[in-house]
Amino acid sequence: MKDVANCPKCGKIFVKALRSICQPCFKEQEEHYDTVSTFMRKKQNRMASMRELHEKTGVDLSLIHQFVREGRLQIKMFPNLGYPCESCGExxxxxxxxxxxxxxxxxxxxxxxxxxxxESRKDVERRAERSQVTAYHSLNDRFTKK
Known part of the structure; x- marks a missing residue:
């Protein structure tokens, strides 16, 4: 049976087959990609920064980051684009x-x-020390007459 899930963007229930979002949200995301891609294809816009791209296209920064992370916007062609580190955000x-x-x-x-x-070396040394110590001594040796 197919997985049924709630869309993380709009909350609607959908059958989760190929995508992690519902069809209407996917179409909206593709429209945003087309907007960004069209903007970046113009020669004068190829050196645009993430902030400029966001301001001039109106597309959310997280979505632009996703496009770069997925490889849909090539870093080689657009050197000022990138996405944040998952730990520190650089x-x-x-x-x-x-x-x-x-x-x-x-x-x-x-x-x-x-x-x-x-720690493993310390454990080996402790075991070696324990093996050298005898557990008991015989009292008979002490009282033997010489």
């Missing part, structure tokens, strides 16, 4: 995270790995 041109956030995550993971390695 404008990026590829991936999901900016270089700074990627570095923070990588260094954090390396730190955790180093701590795990240190």
């Amino acid at each position: 404008i990026i041109k590829e991936g999901r995270l900016c270089g700074g956030c990627t570095e923070n995550i990588t260094s954090g993971l390396e730190k955790v790995e180093k701590e795990k390695a240190f």
Whole structure:
């Protein structure tokens, strides 16, 4: 059975097959894409920034970001376009995270790995110390006559 869902934009119930939004909202989104695409195809507008694109077309910034993220607006052709990093919001041109956030995550993971390695070495040393200590001594050795 097909999935039935509420459209995240308008709240109407629709059958969720190929798209995550209902057909009327998809048509509206495509109209916005056509508006943005037409504007950007003009030679004098190719260097427009995200803010200028938003102001001159009236299309919401989040929708423009979505078009860039999906690759519908090519970064190679329009160098001033981008979308926000999912962590800090800095404008990026590829991936999901900016270089700074990627570095923070990588260094954090390396730190955790180093701590795990240190703890495992400490456990090995503790086990070695325990194996050297005997659990009890015989009293017979003490009282043996020489």
